[in-house]
Amino acid sequence: MxxxxxxxxxxxxxxxxxxxxxxxxxxxxxxxxxxxxxxxxxxxxxxxxxxxxxxxxxxxxxxxxxxxxxxxxxxxxxxxxxxxxxxxxxxxxxxxxxxxxxxxxxxxxxxxxxxxxxxxxxxxxxxxxxxxxxxxxxxxxxxxxxxxxxxxxxxxxxxxxxxxxxxxxxxxxAPPPPPREARVPGIRIEPDRDAVRAAAAAIAAAERPVVVAGGGVRASGAAAEVVALAERIGAPIATSMNGKDTVPSDHPLAIGIPGLYARASANQVLLEADLVIYVGSQTGSQLTLTWQVPPPETRVVHLDIEPSEPGRHYADTLPLVADARSGLRALLEALPETDLDAGAAWRERARELAARWREEVARHVESEAAELRPERLVTELSRLLPEDAIVVADTGHAGMWTAAHLDLAHPGQGFIRAAGSLGWGLPAGIGAQIARPDARVVVFTGDGGLLYHLSELETAARWQIPLTIVVNDNSSLNQEINPYTVAYGGELSGRHGELWHFRETDLAAVAESLGVTGIRVTSASGLASAIAQADETPGPVLIDVVTDRAAVAPKGSSERAR
The missing domain is CATH 3.40.50.970 (Thiamin diphosphate (ThDP)-binding fold, Pyr/PP domains)
Structure with a gap:
C-alpha cells in the first residue's frame, strides 16, 4: 500500500x-x-x-x-x-x-x-x-x-x-485509482425476454402507434436505435425536451415535442394514438400535459432503466425495464415484419397535422414587424446554427420557444435544457462548453434568465470560453402576462408593470464591460451577421436580440384536432 x-x-x-x-x-x-x-x-x-x-x-x-x-x-x-x-x-x-x-x-x-x-x-x-x-x-x-x-x-x-x-x-x-471514466450509462441493464415479447406483440398489433424518445435515449446513446424502431413500424416519433436532439427535425416521421412546452401538432397526434411507446422518458406532467396527452386510458409500452417508472401514470402499461439501447435492440430483434402500407393513412394524418400547425404559426415565423417575434428569432437561429452546435436552453419562455420552433437537422447538433431553474442557461452553457471543446455551445435565454447569473459573464471572459449567448431581450418577465391578467380580473391595469417590466438595458454594452464581446440586434436581418461574427470571435460573445415584449409563448392543449 x-x-x-x-x-x-x-x-x-x-x-x-x-x-x-x-x-x-x-x-x-x-x-x-x-x-x-x-x-x-x-x-x-x-x-x-x-x-x-x-x-x-x-x-x-x-x-x-x-x-x-x-x-x-x-x-x-x-x-x-x-x-x-x-x-x-x-x-x-x-x-x-x-x-x-x-x-x-x-x-x-x-x-x-x-x-x-x-x-x-x-x-x-x-x-x-x-x-x-x-x-x-x-x-x-x-x-x-x-x-x-x-x-x-x-x-x-x-x-x-x-x-x-x-x-x-x-x-x-491506498493505491492510485485506476483510470475508469465515470459516465452514463454506468451499467447497461438487459431486458427480460418475456417482457420484450409482450411489448413486441403489442406494438405489432397497434394501428396508430407513436414513439416518444426521452433523455434516457440520449444518455444511452440510442438515437439510431429509437429512429430505427419508428421506421420499422412506420410510427410518428416525438421527443421529450431532454430527448430533442435524438431525432433529426427533418426526419419524415418526426412530429416534435408534446405536452406543455409543445408543438401543437405533436399533442394532436398523441391524442389519436392507440399505443404510445415511451423510451427512456418519465411520463411526467410536463411531457403529458398533466397526464392528458395521451389520455389516461391509452395503452403504453414503457422502456425505462428505472423500474418504478413504467406504469406510474398509465395503468394499461407493458413495462420493459432496461437500458434504452439494449432494450431497443432486443425489441427490434423480436418484432415481426411490418406491413408499412397498412399504416400509411396514420402517417399521412400526422403529416397533415404538422403542416396545419406550420400554417398557423407562419405569420409569426415569417413576420417582418419592427418588433422582432421570438418565433422568427428561433427559426432563424435554427438555420444559422453551426453543424456542431449544442444549444443550451433556459427554462420558461426560452424552453417553450425552442421546444416548438428550434429545428436540429444535423446529426452533430445537440440540445440540453433547464428542468425548471430560471437562470440556469448561462452557467450551464459555460459548463457544457468546457466539457465539449470540440463543439460550439449556443445558450438561448431571456433577459430575465440572463440577469440571474449575469456575473458569470466574467467567468466566461476570464477563461475565454468560446460561448455564444443569444438573449431574447424583451425587457421583461413576460411569461407573467397571463397570470397577472387573471389576477387583475381579465385585463392588465393599475401598476401591473411593476410586477414584470424591467428597464430597457443594452445588454451588449453590459457584456462588453465584463470582458465579453457584445452585439446588439434589432431586426431579423441582423442575426445572420451576428452569428457569423460570433463564430469568428475568440472567447465568449453575447448577442442581445431586442424582441416584442407582448409575444407570449403558447402552451400545449389537450383539445383534439378536427
Missing part, C-alpha cells in the same frame, strides 16, 4: 474518473485544488456563486455524459444544494462536495455553522458523510456509481471540516 494524503488521493481519483474541470466557490479543499494543478490536468473554475457552480457542473455532465463536479465549503452548502434541483429533475450525474462541521464544533453556535446535510436528501440520489481520509476511496467510488448506474442523478459527499480540511489533510494507505 502507498500512504498518501486525502487531497492527493481525491485529485488523482477525480482525474482517473475522467474529470477535466471542477466548479467551485472558495474556500474549499484548498490542498486538493493545488494537487490538481501539480498532478493532473483538471481545470479549477472559480464561479461567483454556489448555484452557478452547480449549474456549470450540470451543464458539463449533460453535454458530455461524464460526472460533473462542484464544490463549496459548509457555509455555502445550502446554496449548492439549491443548485442541484435542476440536476435531479434533469437526471444529470453531478457530484457535489461540501465541507462539514468539525467534531468539536457541532451544536456550539460555531460561527456560520448550520447542519446542511438534510438539505441534500431531496435533491440527490445519495448523500454521505466522510469523517476521515481512510473512508474517502470507498465513499467516493460509491458516489460515482450512484450518479451513473440506473437512472442518473446528482450525489453528495460532505467531507469533515468546514472546507473539507480534516479529510483532505488526513492520510490513508
Amino acid at each position: 502507498v500512504e498518501t494524503t486525502g487531497a492527493r488521493y481525491l485529485a488523482r481519483a477525480l482525474d482517473a474518473a475522467g474529470t477535466t474541470a471542477v466548479f467551485l466557490v472558495p474556500t474549499v479543499l484548498s490542498a486538493t485544488l493545488v494537487a490538481m494543478e501539480q498532478e493532473t490536468g483538471i481545470r479549477r473554475i472559480v464561479t461567483h456563486g454556489e448555484k452557478a457552480a452547480a449549474y456549470m457542473a450540470d451543464g458539463y455532465a449533460r453535454a458530455s455524459g461524464r460526472v460533473g463536479v462542484c464544490m463549496a465549503q459548509n457555509i455555502g452548502a445550502a446554496n449548492l444544494a439549491a443548485g442541484l434541483r435542476d440536476a435531479v429533475l434533469g437526471c444529470s450525474p453531478v457530484l457535489a462536495i461540501t465541507g462539514g462541521p468539525y467534531p468539536y464544533s457541532r451544536g456550539r453556535n460555531y460561527y456560520q455553522e448550520i447542519e446542511d446535510l438534510p438539505l441534500f436528501k431531496p435533491v440527490t440520489r445519495s448523500s454521505r458523510q466522510v469523517f476521515e481520509a481512510e473512508r474517502l476511496p470507498d465513499q467516493l467510488a460509491q458516489a460515482l456509481r450512484d450518479a451513473t448506474v440506473g437512472k442518473p442523478g446528482p450525489v453528495h459527499l460532505e467531507l469533515a471540516g468546514h472546507t473539507g480540511d480534516l479529510v483532505e489533510n488526513g492520510t490513508l494507505d
Whole structure:
C-alpha cells in the first residue's frame, strides 16, 4: 500500500474518473485544488456563486455524459444544494462536495455553522458523510456509481471540516485509482425476454402507434436505435425536451415535442394514438400535459432503466425495464415484419397535422414587424446554427420557444435544457462548453434568465470560453402576462408593470464591460451577421436580440384536432 494524503488521493481519483474541470466557490479543499494543478490536468473554475457552480457542473455532465463536479465549503452548502434541483429533475450525474462541521464544533453556535446535510436528501440520489481520509476511496467510488448506474442523478459527499480540511489533510494507505471514466450509462441493464415479447406483440398489433424518445435515449446513446424502431413500424416519433436532439427535425416521421412546452401538432397526434411507446422518458406532467396527452386510458409500452417508472401514470402499461439501447435492440430483434402500407393513412394524418400547425404559426415565423417575434428569432437561429452546435436552453419562455420552433437537422447538433431553474442557461452553457471543446455551445435565454447569473459573464471572459449567448431581450418577465391578467380580473391595469417590466438595458454594452464581446440586434436581418461574427470571435460573445415584449409563448392543449 502507498500512504498518501486525502487531497492527493481525491485529485488523482477525480482525474482517473475522467474529470477535466471542477466548479467551485472558495474556500474549499484548498490542498486538493493545488494537487490538481501539480498532478493532473483538471481545470479549477472559480464561479461567483454556489448555484452557478452547480449549474456549470450540470451543464458539463449533460453535454458530455461524464460526472460533473462542484464544490463549496459548509457555509455555502445550502446554496449548492439549491443548485442541484435542476440536476435531479434533469437526471444529470453531478457530484457535489461540501465541507462539514468539525467534531468539536457541532451544536456550539460555531460561527456560520448550520447542519446542511438534510438539505441534500431531496435533491440527490445519495448523500454521505466522510469523517476521515481512510473512508474517502470507498465513499467516493460509491458516489460515482450512484450518479451513473440506473437512472442518473446528482450525489453528495460532505467531507469533515468546514472546507473539507480534516479529510483532505488526513492520510490513508491506498493505491492510485485506476483510470475508469465515470459516465452514463454506468451499467447497461438487459431486458427480460418475456417482457420484450409482450411489448413486441403489442406494438405489432397497434394501428396508430407513436414513439416518444426521452433523455434516457440520449444518455444511452440510442438515437439510431429509437429512429430505427419508428421506421420499422412506420410510427410518428416525438421527443421529450431532454430527448430533442435524438431525432433529426427533418426526419419524415418526426412530429416534435408534446405536452406543455409543445408543438401543437405533436399533442394532436398523441391524442389519436392507440399505443404510445415511451423510451427512456418519465411520463411526467410536463411531457403529458398533466397526464392528458395521451389520455389516461391509452395503452403504453414503457422502456425505462428505472423500474418504478413504467406504469406510474398509465395503468394499461407493458413495462420493459432496461437500458434504452439494449432494450431497443432486443425489441427490434423480436418484432415481426411490418406491413408499412397498412399504416400509411396514420402517417399521412400526422403529416397533415404538422403542416396545419406550420400554417398557423407562419405569420409569426415569417413576420417582418419592427418588433422582432421570438418565433422568427428561433427559426432563424435554427438555420444559422453551426453543424456542431449544442444549444443550451433556459427554462420558461426560452424552453417553450425552442421546444416548438428550434429545428436540429444535423446529426452533430445537440440540445440540453433547464428542468425548471430560471437562470440556469448561462452557467450551464459555460459548463457544457468546457466539457465539449470540440463543439460550439449556443445558450438561448431571456433577459430575465440572463440577469440571474449575469456575473458569470466574467467567468466566461476570464477563461475565454468560446460561448455564444443569444438573449431574447424583451425587457421583461413576460411569461407573467397571463397570470397577472387573471389576477387583475381579465385585463392588465393599475401598476401591473411593476410586477414584470424591467428597464430597457443594452445588454451588449453590459457584456462588453465584463470582458465579453457584445452585439446588439434589432431586426431579423441582423442575426445572420451576428452569428457569423460570433463564430469568428475568440472567447465568449453575447448577442442581445431586442424582441416584442407582448409575444407570449403558447402552451400545449389537450383539445383534439378536427
